[in-house]
Amino acid sequence: MGERDVELHIYPKMEVKFSPVNCTAYSRSEKWHMSSPTRVKEEEDRDGQNGDTCPEYFRWIHEDLRPWAQTGITREMVERGRPAADFRLVIVDGRVYVEKYAEAFQSRDSFTLWGILQLLRWYPGKIPDLDLMFHCGDQPNIFIGNYSGPRPNTTAPPPLFRYCGNDDTLDILFPDWSFWGWPEIKIKPWTSLMKELKQGNQRKKWIDREAYAYWKGNALVSWSRYRLRKCNLSTQYDWKVRVYMQDWLKEVKQGFKNSNLADQCVYRYKIYIEGISWSASLKYILACDSVTLMVNPHYYDFFSRSLVPMHHYWPIKDDNEMCNSIKFAVDWGNAHKQKAQAIGKAASKFIEEQLNMEKVYEYMFHSLNEYSKLLTFKPTIPPNATELYLEDLACPTQGLTTKFMMDTLIKRPSFSSPCFLLPPFSPTALGYIQTRKETLIKQIEMWEKNMSFG
Template identity: 60%
Template structure:
């Protein structure tokens, strides 16, 4: 073993830059040889180099299998070699796995030995081989969503007024989560939203400050800006939900489906994203059906029922192929006709809102197909960043059929550009909306929100402590399946991405003008198209 260790040490030494510097010393000594009497012979010559050999062995032993402990400086004037010890660079922290602590035949409780801050997280700050990446630009909207409280902060009174429509209150104190439910949400939206926040705490344990928030799981935002525009208003209540619009001040948060939508068999986002990528690779864009595809529930909104009039008929072909999704029937059939990865077979896919914003948005954008986005009135946490003609093609909400037909005709004529638009959207979804960034968005949003609180968060009477164990250990069926699939296995070995600064007013204004100009440009092209057909 000692022989092998010595061999490895010498290999590391010889492969280092020191060999070159010692060679220079040998050359220098060789130039000194005239000063040595010629009759000293070989023995004296060896004695002359003996100190150098001893020094080499000494340095090799100090090297101790890690050449990074030393730095070498060569002073060119006299070929002097200086070896300076420096602090060894930290190695990447080892990934830690935190298994669920499920107990059998007992009432499941939360473990009491959860660390406030994991050892892995403590060592990250000392590990700087690669710098922390900057978050995607859509993170800037965190600042915009929290701007109503930038000056005043958030008081206890403001928070309590948010419970008028909230489904639950979440309190984080000393890295423990307490939930006070006010009412049942649609399906299991509240369950998987809470589950997602618990996974965030597993990913970054002890990194978030204490906080207290109200969450509304319904579709439409309710905190109207006009109600808090006067000088004597009490301040808007901070209310979290999945979407917002230009007239409201609700705080937008990633939706529950990122951890799975059990009721309609949609897998958690991390695995589904891989499936969508594989589905894209099955069929090249040019080989796909040259029509616009949509499949969904048309009965939730008038605008969707209006969309169905654009379907293929004996009188018209608006280049649209539209299908009604009957979720009750699909559930009975085992969801055989609702696989999202198999729905990337058309060159164009239509996104249209339902009662409000729709979860389907990210699935459609991920398909490599050019997304035809019917004018939206609501936004989720990332869609505000996307630009028309770069990530999607804008469709008018009035006279949809003509708008869709023109978009498809334009794309089939400008195939390369249409492919670029579709690919830009899917690349954004794959690279900038991966689960890593979803968690980082949540982290920064909650962290910035907590900074605004003007009171000490306290678990209220009636609140129940929850953790991954209390939610997953006793779950059944697809609920348990999705929870186990989306379970964060342990603390992250990297820091969250760096939150970019807020938009400057001029920059944000230019962003909106660029978006509006692109939409107006498309409308001009569309008007000319139909005018030219009338003249024929």
């Protein structure tokens, strides 16, 4: 067993008790130190070593880090990511330090940092020292073309963490803030919302749901969504689509009473379509038991690269044929009800079993751990960074922000190790994944062209 294996070995067999967050006595001297949980008593490890293998999508961690696999990551590389970052995160001896560079949209940075603090409580003593830059915006911006070329001295890309990527960029993917809650639009933390979505699925069987495709959101943020509006029911034609514009200002005034996600699982088909870039709504749509009609995405998040067409979702064209593509999918599903239901069920099962919060924390662990292995320097506390405590995030704002943070506060550590991370994909395996997707999508396009249900 190597030195790093010893460092990351399962926390000793004991129950660990964390001090509560105390906003009424909010002072730095009373804040909880992550490196000093209170040990209560020795007891048997309830689950033993976790022998589970991580879901396949975890293997994309290796692909995200491949640009630095041969060179390692130097401090200079990290610091070159500063112009594009919202904050710098440094972990030293289990304690978190943050240097902020820019204000993120809404509370994205706060909830992302909150999630990282919970990770350290979930796996105390197992998160290695690290130093990274993070950007909370919608679009990736570390473009491959800026860091590739025939010259042997081509500049290495700066490692930058964010929520989504695409085939033209090198950003490192990480779970988005909404897993811990999205107070601005009153979306609950993921664990609570998953339970509500599951209950929503049970209210109406798939066969009894409206036999149309449903979408609700802001259609003014992308050409794809603008195009989708033209597919709505009109006096001239019914494309089997029901599009509802989301007026966020009106929803704020009405307390979001018309935006309950668990109440929207009443259609057989739900449309996923990107906005400015990837949308955090993907997991909510996939969890609905409805068939996800995914308009050809140009971005991906940390888990979506392992979704398979015709198994987890039905692909939809993102061009002038979008309306016809959606109508064909709805007609196909209504003619093949059993197969359509199987697609919806496979997606919701994937979400329930492979995207619960335990898996999210395991992904975070492996992503940060694999990243730390590439660092060629010992992380140190930046002179302008401040130590981050739970109370710094949960106490100042109150309201839903504080509630969601308290609802997601980790009260005890995991009694088992993270899942076993599989090795990187081979070039052959990557080629097969890409070819399989392309083949299935082309098959559907051929059915559409010939107006054949296959």
